[in-house]
Each structure stands twice: as C-alpha cells, then as structure tokens.
Amino acid sequence: QVQLVESGGGLVQAGGSLRLSCAASGRTFSAYAMGWFRQAPGKEREFVAAISRTGSSTYYADSVKGRLTISRDNAKNMVYLQMNSLKPEDTAVYYCAGRRLGVAGRAANEYDYWGQGTQVTVSS
DSSP states (O other): OOOOEEOOOOOEEEEOOEEEEEEOOOSSSSGGGEEEEEEEESOOEEEEEEOSSSSOOOEEEETTTTTTTEEEETTTTTEEEOSSSGGGGGGGEEEEEEEETSSSSOGGGOOOEEEEEEEEEEEO
C-alpha cells in the first residue's frame, strides 16, 4: 500500500509556471505506475499525464502536450508535474495517483491509490 501527498499548487497568472510534487510513502514506489489527473468545478476528473514504473515512458493528454512534463525520482519516492505556459483552462484540483504493478494508463479507474489533491488556479 502507498500513501500519496501532493504539494506545489497555487495561484499563477496565465503564461506562468508551477511545479507539482507528489510524495509517496512505502518502500516499493518503483512498483507503481503513476499518473496525474485533474478535476475542474462541475466537470469530471480527467487524465493529464502518466509515467511508467521506471520512468522510461510518459503519456499526456492532448490538451497539455508540450506544456506539462511528468517525471519521477524513484530514489526519493517522488513524482513531479512541471507545468509551463499555463492557461486559465488548466484551473483545477490536481490529483496524484498510483497503480501497483500496472501500466501507466489513462483511465482513473485503473489506479488504486490517490492523493488528496492540490488546487491550481490560473488567472487571465
């Protein structure tokens, strides 16, 4: 089992940058594929990015490709989401998710563990 805690959210102007971090507990972090999802008010949770257990493969939603970058450091039990060129439509609560011994999928129901979320607000 793993516990996930996100940090790094905040208020930023359009065009700005933020770096989200997700700290994972436990000694088997490298066994988890990791993903970032987001949920805006009145909308369903949507896929943002995912990374394989070794970090060799990454996947992105079309809406964020080229602006957001997912990475991980298995030695530190951390996963990151670097967010550049932010837009007001990126405003949402961002969630870190983990999937044990699975591939880095795009569907929320493929993930077993979730953090509490961190708010990102992009002003125009």
